[in-house]
Amino acid sequence: MPAALVTGSSRGIGRGIAFCLADVGYDILVNYAGNRVAAEETAGGIRERGRKVRICQGDITRIEDGKRLVDTTLTAFGRLDMLVNNAGIAPRVRADILEATPESYAEVMDTNLKGPYFLTQYAANHMIALKEQGKIQAPRIVVITSISAYTASTARGEYCVSKAGLSMMTRLFAVRLAEHGIPVNEIQPGIIQTDMTGPVKKKYDALIADGLTPIRRWGQPEDIGKAVAAIGLGYFDFTTGAAIPVDGGFHMHRL
Numbered sequence: 001m002p003a004a005l006v007t008g009s010s011r012g013i014g015r016g017i018a019f020c021l022a023d024v025g026y027d028i029l030v031n032y033a034g035n036r037v038a039a040e041e042t043a044g045g046i047r048e049r050g051r052k053v054r055i056c057q058g059d060i061t062r063i064e065d066g067k068r069l070v071d072t073t074l075t076a077f078g079r080l081d082m083l084v085n086n087a088g089i090a091p092r093v094r095a096d097i098l099e100a101t102p103e104s105y106a107e108v109m110d111t112n113l114k115g116p117y118f119l120t121q122y123a124a125n126h127m128i129a130l131k132e133q134g135k136i137q138a139p140r141i142v143v144i145t146s147i148s149a150y151t152a153s154t155a156r157g158e159y160c161v162s163k164a165g166l167s168m169m170t171r172l173f174a175v176r177l178a179e180h181g182i183p184v185n186e187i188q189p190g191i192i193q194t195d196m197t198g199p200v201k202k203k204y205d206a207l208i209a210d211g212l213t214p215i216r217r218w219g220q221p222e223d224i225g226k227a228v229a230a231i232g233l234g235y236f237d238f239t240t241g242a243a244i245p246v247d248g249g250f251h252m253h254r255l
């Protein structure tokens with residue numbers, strides 16, 4: 001059975017992705033930073049779906065932890081067919097770009113961009129070797145960015161910059177890995193109901209009701225999970241370096 005490493009899969013979108021990939025036959029490495037209880041819950045859901053699971057704590061900002069996630073996936077399942085770069089954070093404080101701190105910038109960039117960058121580098125090298133050895137046939141890499149990759153929110157500039165950078169990272173690896181038969185694609189979630197958006201729920205309830213998104217509802221983690229599962233099933237294997245919006249239509253300019 002194919003195996004997937006999903007970073008930040010203890011909660012939210014990562015959990016939705018883990019469940020949807022398990023539904024289509026993937027064994028899963030569940031990664032968390034600090035919330036072991038939530039990771040156990042995700043693992044339970046994967047077992048209920050009849051798939052194998054291994055939990056691994058790891059802080060994505062630490063390059064050595066990222067390598068350990070890949071190594072643990074290989075030890076647990078003997079293969080790595082899919083990497084999903086999902087773990088990410090919002091700034092602790094929504095501060096105006098004229099006041100935001102270097103500390104917040106560093107934390108957000110390390111988590112949302114530097115960690116995934118070097119994790120992808122390490123995982124890609126393993127995928128190339130595994131494919132050459134005939135141990136995997138169709139490795140794939142998915143990057144969870146955001147509508148913030150192209151939407152300016154001046155109260156969380158560091159988040160927008162990190163996601164724009166992550167979007168370029170997707171294209172860089174897509175170009176470099178095409179010759180090895182590894183598609184790399186980006187999914188841009190819109191407004192998704194998770195712990196991350198909990199603090200701004202009322203604000204977004206009103207904006208959605210007002211028509212911010214043509215499809216007037218919150219996105220759910222499974223909405224993202226289903227898109228990742230479609231990639232995992234090979235339905236997008238002639239697509240690489242693409243930014244796939246899963247956002248209720250947010251991305252369209254309207255008049």
Ligand code: NAP
Nearest residue numbers: 008010011012013032033034035060087088146192194196
């Ligand atoms: P969430 O509910 O806050 O969950 C975040 C997940 O990432 C948790 O599993 C958390 O682990 C993990 N995590 C955080 N920091 C980590 C670190 N340093 N190392 C490893 N794991 C770490 O967030 P979410 O809403 O599901 O967001 C998931 C991804 O989607 C993020 O990249 C986010 O930017 C993106 N996104 C979200 C939305 C949205 O509206 N929610 C929209 C667009 C894009 P613990 O449980 O251990 O803390």
